[in-house]
Amino acid sequence: MRLRGPAALLAVATLVVAIGLHLARANGAAETAGDVAFGLLFVAALLPRGLRRRRRGAAAHK
Amino acid sequence: MLPYQASSSHAPLVGSRETVHDAEAPRRWSWSHARDIARSRDAVLAAVSYALIAAMCLHWMHPGTVIETGDNYWQYRPLHAMLRSFAGWNHFINVAGARSVGPYALPWLVPAALLSAAGGESFAQIAMLALMRGFAWTGAYALCRALGASRPASFVAAWALLLNPYVHTMTLSAPVFDWLLACFVWIARIATIAARDARKRPAATFSLAAIAAAALLFVAQNPGLIVLAAIGIFSFFALGLLIAKDRAAYARWTALTAAAMLAASLWWLVPAANYYLGSTVTANTNTTDYSWVVRNSSLLNNLRFMPTWSWAYSTYFTYARTFDSNAITYASSFLLALLLGVGLATARGRKAAVARYCTLVGLVMLFLSKGEHPPLEAVNALFYHVPGFVVFREPTSKTPLLALVLFVPVAAFAIDALARRAARALRAPRAAALVTFAGVAFAASAVSAYPLLTGEVFHGATPGLPSVYVKLPQYWRDAAAFLNERADRGAVTVLPTGTYYQADYTWGYYGYDGLAYLLIDRPVEQEILGTYTEVPQINAIAERIVRAIGARSPLVRSMLADFDVRYLLFRGDARMNDGVPSPSERDVLAIPGIVSVHRFGPLDVVDLGDPGPSVTETRDWIASDAETAADTVLESRTMLEHLPRIDVATTNASLFPPPAVFENAGALAPIPMPASVLAGAPHRFVAGTAATATGLVHYSPGGIVKTSFLRPLGERNSVRLTPRELADPSSAPAVPLLYENPAPEMGRIELFNPAAAPIRFDLQVAVQSDRDETYVLSSAGGVWKSSPVAAAAEPVFAKFSNVVARPGPNVFSLGGDSSDAVGFGELHFARIGALSDPTRATRDADVSLARSGRPHAIVGSVPLGIPADARPSIQLEIARDALPLSYGAVAELSYGGRNYRCYVPIPAEKPSDADSGAASHWSSEASTTNDALSQAIAACLKDGVLYRQATTGDLARTLVRAIDIDVALPPKEKPSPATSPSPRPMSDSPTVNPGIASVAVSWDGTASRSLTSAAPTSNDADVDESERSGNAYAYQLHAKAQTLSGNLVGHLVQLQTPDGTFLGRVEAEDARGLLLRDQDGGREWRPFASIDRVGIIGAGTLDLELTWNADSPFRRGQYLGIALEGDRIEAASATFEAQTAGGLRRFSAPLHVTLAGDGAYIARFADKAFGAAGGSIRRIRLNLHVGARVVDNSVRVRIQLPDDSPAGRPQIAIVRSGNAAGVVWADPRLSLFALGAAPRPAAPEIADRVAFTTDGLTIAMRSPAASTPAIFATHELYDPQWQGMCFGSCRPFLQHFQVDGYRNGWLVSGTGTIVIFEAIVVVQAVLAAASLGLLALLAAQMRRRAPR
Known part of the structure; x- marks a missing residue:
């Protein structure tokens, strides 16, 4: 199960939403979306690439 | 540097399978190698970029003008600025001198000076921008390449850095941001290379140390940037850990290299630290109060690197609204953030580790940049609790810079990954995909930075600002x-x-x-x-x-x-x-x-x-805490201010009725101000003299304290706003261009602090509101909140504790929660006192000296006595001049280095016989004017020769022909310490027998006569014309000045505790005695002792009786200091009678002489002097024995001669009669306990010959003739780091004092070469040499370790 990629891409998508909200003059919502995008980026950076690979690696070691 | 390192070390970090290849062996530089580099593709890309940067920057140039914005100013004389900013002490910016941040601008000024000389100011400014951005691009490109990005991706990522909104908005700001950006990318690049290739570490160490020593110092202009640079260096070193194969060895290298960088930068870091830590930070460091700087700093705006507050104002960015409302431009500003997400999602292996690390650290930086802007502002508030991190009070201009550098490689990774995946999906050539994505990203960067490319960022005149293009x-x-x-x-x-x-x-x-x-x-x-x-x-x-x-x-x-x-x-x-x-x-x-x-x-x-002269000497000094004179006649040398005061000027034009009801009405309703305050005259609240001071303070045009609380709050101060901003309240600026009141509901209090140090006080302001309010008082010095004030129909006081006012003018803003709050002009100051000295410059000043000081009180007078065994004589010269003038006499008394002068005009009479000789003419003239002359002189002396200076203008000009008669009184014998006779009460009549000098003057060389007279029966000064013989003329003068020597002044009575908390002072308390007060813990002044009786015992002996309060007995660890203001006092000792629990004890103690100059004498009685009884002493009787050496007391009589006076060299004889052995009371014309000015005209300062002077160092020669002890003073501001040394017939280490309350002085006795220097300047020079040595060492090591 890959985690980082989806989180990062979700952050990108949220950022795009934030841009759209800003252009729609929904500044408050845009800021909130920006906060979410920031958080997602942060989470993505913290996450390892994916659990599946790690498990595979562990199995290979065995 | 780039092509060499780039070509040799760009084995990709991440190849097809994230393999770190061994780097090529470093090659020695050679011309053929340089040719290879020039032909490389890296060089081609670099050349293209340089051309683009040059074109972009040169497009900004408007010949004949320079770009000037708020903080971005041009150094019109860079070479000169370079020379004069070299030392850690600077008197060019402040003539009085102050600690300097050091030569931080050197690396910027050197190329700026060269470019200015080559192409003029306009070109040089633009060329500097181009150079810094060229370096930044090169470093960013090389960093991306070193981390394994492809050339096109690195090329575009480096441009994404240059065209980033952060760089865009910072273009208007100070050049230091560009500078640090260039430094950062290069440090990151070098650390990366060192991480990958162990063989290049010696060279990397040298390079990084050189950057630290010679480039990073530019950031010293801002403490926040110094910290940011340290964080950045740490981050880049840590980045290397992710890619180094030998992590342990690399970690050791980072530790050693960090140490080398620190050592190499000490030469500028130490002066900078000395400056910041030794200065008073006056910037508003309250982040809550400073929250306007992060009003635009949402996480969304941080992700696009546009968090700066100024972006919200069309005054600064005229196109900002258009930019943000256009979908293309607005979206393009998120290029880096979008690439960040893509890079994070697509990176693999070590590149993923790098991307994750860079993203994490960068996001933390952006989060810090957010400041106390929602969300999670409490977390940022915690960050500001880290000591020193308040330097990031305006984080939006700093921390994004590091995030930007860290995001750039991730963006390059993203472009590579997108191209790779697109090529795979579309089965297209990878190169084509790469060029396509790189082109799109480059175009997006260009769109986001179109104001940079068009030059629109440098605005013309806006509604609030003039054009940034300035023609001087x-x-x-x-x-x-x-x-x-x-x-x-x-x-x-x-x-x-x-x-x-x-x-x-x-x-x-x-x-x-x-x-x-x-x-x-x-x-x-x-x-x-x-x-x-x-x-x-x-x-x-x-x-x-x-x-x-x-x-x-x-x-x-x-x-x-x-x-x-x-x-x-x-x-x-x-x-x-x-x-x-x-x-x-x-x-x-x-x-x-x-x-x-x-x-x-x-x-x-x-x-x-x-x-x-820049360096002077004077022998006329007294120790004093120098009350200053009235403001309009304040002489700067009397600026010493130990006691803070608040000047208040008021008017009696009461525009509002005073509030009828106050809290504690009984105590405060009667306004206990002197009538003069209400009459509009300046009044001064003196700290310590009164616990509180209350008054109605209304606006006064000429006043010092002003308040706008004459009308209900809500009066808006003028703020520069554009009509659009006025029309749209939501866009109203959080901070106006000029620091006016930050909010419309706020009132304004202007307060002037005349002290030379910050003061603190409690303030109450009468306010009124219909609902409960918490009032906030704010100034540049801080923010104070009142206790909640209940709603009331009538005004009540809002209380603010420990309000701090800086020296000089202070502007406070006062506001409540609601807009209907009302303020009145009722101010109540309490607990006024000195802030615990925040300026290290004066903390260590043990003793302060001031000229022309005014003692608080004169306790008594100690006669010195003059023996009668000397008969000095002097030569007289008649100054001849053709101008016939009226003649008169000027009596001048020079005593103890002080000159007193009294001019007595003599009415001219027509000579009785025009044909008679000059001598007879004089004689006849003298016979008629004799009485007038003598009477006039007598009156002059009697009425205050000691007070009055001549007021007839410059006598040297108006009295052309004059005779100066100097009667030098002989030196006094050293008195032996007197025994302790029984004290005599004050009221006893003293024995009066002042020294008498008889002066006889003659002009014929034969008729000189010596005259004597009976000793006077009173101590009033007197002049008798005794006798005239022929053309001789004689006066008898009583040297009145003798009776004024050896005053014991109470103004420096000190109480000092072991921890250095002093502040004792003497105040006059009616006519009976003196009240001694100390400051309890630096807060309240309270009386601790009183001088109950002052008695003169005999010559040189004074009796004082001090009684301590019952609740504050004299404690061990305290000492009592007494300043003796006398003329050449030589020695003193004291005996004590102490009333202790065990009865009366008698003991004697020597006086510890702190300073024995010509006019200053400070004696201390340590607690040890009181022996075992120290813990319970309540009453002390002191017998002070004071001796003095009279050196050049003299009486001078100047006699104006008529034009036809007899020629020849006059002679003079002086006869001393009598001996001032008796006791003389203080001059009755001086109130014994009077407060106020003492008659102390200052002696002139003597110029010393300055051999060399520069910032922080002065070498002067002391005249061999000036062998007597004197204070050697400069104009430089006192700083304890100044050191003085004397080479010659003198003590080598000079005692350092603060003089006149602001400048440096040293006590010099003997002659020689005097060298004074600021310690930090010497330290800086030593560290600079050490830095050079270290760099040489590292260079040698680099060569030695380089493989052949």
Whole structure:
């Protein structure tokens, strides 16, 4: 199960939403979306690439 | 550097499978290798970029102008600025001198100077921008390549950095951000190379140490940037850990390299730390109060690197609204953030580790940049609790810079990954995909930075600001050239002044108010407030000078001469629109004694004449805490202010009825102010004299304390707003351009603090509101909240505790929660006291000296006695002049280095016989004027020769022919310490027998006569014309001055505890005695002892009886200090009677002499002196035994001769009769316990020959004739780091004092070469040499380890 990629891409998508909200003059919502995008980026950076690979690696070691 | 390192080390970090290849072996540089580099693809890309950067930057250039914005100013004379900013001490910016941040601008000034010389100012400024951005691009490109990105991706990522919105918005700001950006990418690049290739680490160490030593110092101008640079270096080193194969070895290398960088940068880091830690930070460091800077700093705006507050104002960015409302431009500004997400999602292996690390650290930086902006502002508030991290009070301009550098490689990874995946999906050539994505990203960067490319970022005139393109008027250059080319010495004072560091000139410049500094080579004295740090003493000095000029004080010239100022520069083209009064041009031109005025357009250069020597000596010093005189006649050398005061000026024009009801009405309703306050006269609350001071304070145009609380709050101060901003309340600026009231509901209190140090006090302001309110009082010095104030129908007090006022003018804003709050002009000050000294400059001053001090009280007089065994004589010379003038006499008494003068005009009478000889003429003349002369002199002496100076102008000019008769009184024998006779009460009549000098004058060389007379029966000064014989003429003078020596003044009675908390003082308490007070823990003044009785016992002996309060007995660890103001006092001792629990004890104690100059004497009684009884002493009787050495007491009589007076050399005989052995009470004309000015005209200061002087170092030669102890003083501001040494017949280490309350002085006895220096300057020089040595060592090591 890959985690980082989806989180990062979700952050990108949220950022795009934030841009759209800003252009729609929904500044408050845009800021909130920006906060979410920031958080997602942060989470993505913290996450390892994916659990599946790690498990595979562990199995290979065995 | 780039092509060599790039070509040798760009084995991809991440190849097809993230393999780190071994780097190629480093090659020695050679021409053939250089040729290879030039032909490389990297070089081609670099050349393209350089061309683009040059084109972009040159497009910004407007020949003949330079770009000037708020904090971005051009160094018009970079070479000169380089030379004078070299040391850690600077008296060019402040003539009084102050610690300097050091030569931080050197790396910027050197190329700027060269480029200026080559192509002029306009070109040089643009070329500097291009150079810095070229370096930044190169470093970013090389960093991406080193981390494994492809060439196209690296190329575009580096451009994404250059065209990033952060760089875009910072283009208008100071160049330091560009500089640090370039440094950061290179440090990151070098660390990366070192991580990958162990063989290149020695070279990397050298390179990084060289950057630290020679480039990073530019960031020293801001403490926040120093910290940011350290964080950045740490981050880049940690990045290397992710890619180094030998992590342990790399970690060791980072530790050693960090140490080398630190060592190499100590030469600028230590002076910078010395500056920041030794200065008073006056910037508003309250992040809550400073929250306007993060109003635009949402996480969304941080992700697009546009968090700066100024982006919200079309005044600064005219296109900002258009930019943000356009979908393409707005979206393009998120390019880096979008690539960040993509890079994070797509990166693999070590690249993923790098991407994750860079993203994490960068996001943390952006989160810090958010400041206390939602969300999670509490987390940021915690960050500010880390000591010192308040330097990031404006984080939006700093931390994104590091995030930007870290995001760039991730963006390059993203472009590579997108191209790779697209090529795979579309089965297209990878190169084509790469070029496509790189092109799109480049285009997006270009779109996001279109104002940079078009030059629109450098705006023309906006509704609030002039154009950033500034053409310096020629008259400024002419005025500066005039001042620079004059051969004379002396500094320049610039007027008018404001309270903000930016100025508004009529010719289209609004920004840093340092034009005079930038253009004029001489030291410039100008009060610039509102900067990061300030030196309170300098502000106080500058403010007083400004006030004296405004008041057209006759002392302006001498005040300015005290600071070495010769010229005044009045700027008629400066708009000081902050409402603070500043002298007008008419005030300046009305200064008495102007030598000449030179006009350059609207600029007036006023020449005040030679300010005198830069180093002087004087023997006339007293230890004092020097009450200062009235403001308008304040002499700068009397500026010593131990006791803070608040000046208040009021008016009796009560515009509002006083509030009828107050809290504690019984205590406060009667307004306990002197009538003079209500009559509008300035009044001074003296700290410690009263626990509270209350009054109605209304606005007064000439006043010092002003308040706008004469009307209900809600009066809005003028703020520059565009019509659009006014129409749209939501866009109203959080902070106006000029620091006015930050909110419309706020009122304003202006308070002037005349002390040379910050003071603190409790303040109550009468307010009224219909609902409960918490009031907030804020100023640049801090924010204070009141306790909740209940709603009331009538005014009540809002209380603020420990409010701090800086020296000089303070502006406080006061507001409540609601807009219907009402304030009145009722201010109540309490607990006024000195802030625990925040300025290290004065903390260590153990003793302060001041001339012309005014003692608080004169306790008594100790006669010195003059033996009668000497008969000195002097030579007289008659000054001949053709001008027939009336004649008169000037009696001058010179005593103890002080000169007193009294002019007595003699009515001229027509000679009785025009044909008679000159002698007979004189005789007949004398016979008729004799009585008048003697009576006049007698009256003069009697009425106060000791007080009165001649008022008839310059006698040297009006009295052309004169005889000076100096009667030198012989030295006194050293008295032996007296035994302790029984004290005599004050009321006893003393024995009066002052020394009498008889003076006989003759002109025929034969008829000199010696005259004697009976000893006078009173101590009144007297002059008798005893006898005339022929043309001889004789007077008998009683040397009245003898009776005034050896005063024991109470003004420096000190109480000092072991921890150094002093502050004792003496106050007059009615007519009976003195009240001694101390400061309890630095808070309240409370009486601790009283001097109950003063008795004169005999010659040189004084009896004092002190009684301690029952609740505060004399404690062990305390000591009592007493200052003796006398003339050449030599020795003193004391005996004590102490009333202890065990009964009366008697013991004696020596006086510890701290300073034994000619006029100063400070004695201390340590607790040990009191023996075992120290813990319970309540009453002490002191018998002080004071001796003195009278050196050159003299009586001078000047007699004006008629034009036809007899020729020949007159002779004089002096006969001493009598001996001043008795006890003389204090002069009855001096109130024994009077407060107020003592008659102490200052002796002239003697110039020393200065052999060499520069910032922080002065070498002077002391005249061999000046062998007596004297105070050697400079104009430089006192700083304990100054050191003085003497080489010659003198003590090598000189005792250092603060003199006159602001400057440096050393006690010098003997002759020799005196070297004074600021320790930090020496330390800096040593560290600079060490830094060079370290770099040489690292270079040698690099060569030694380089493989052959």
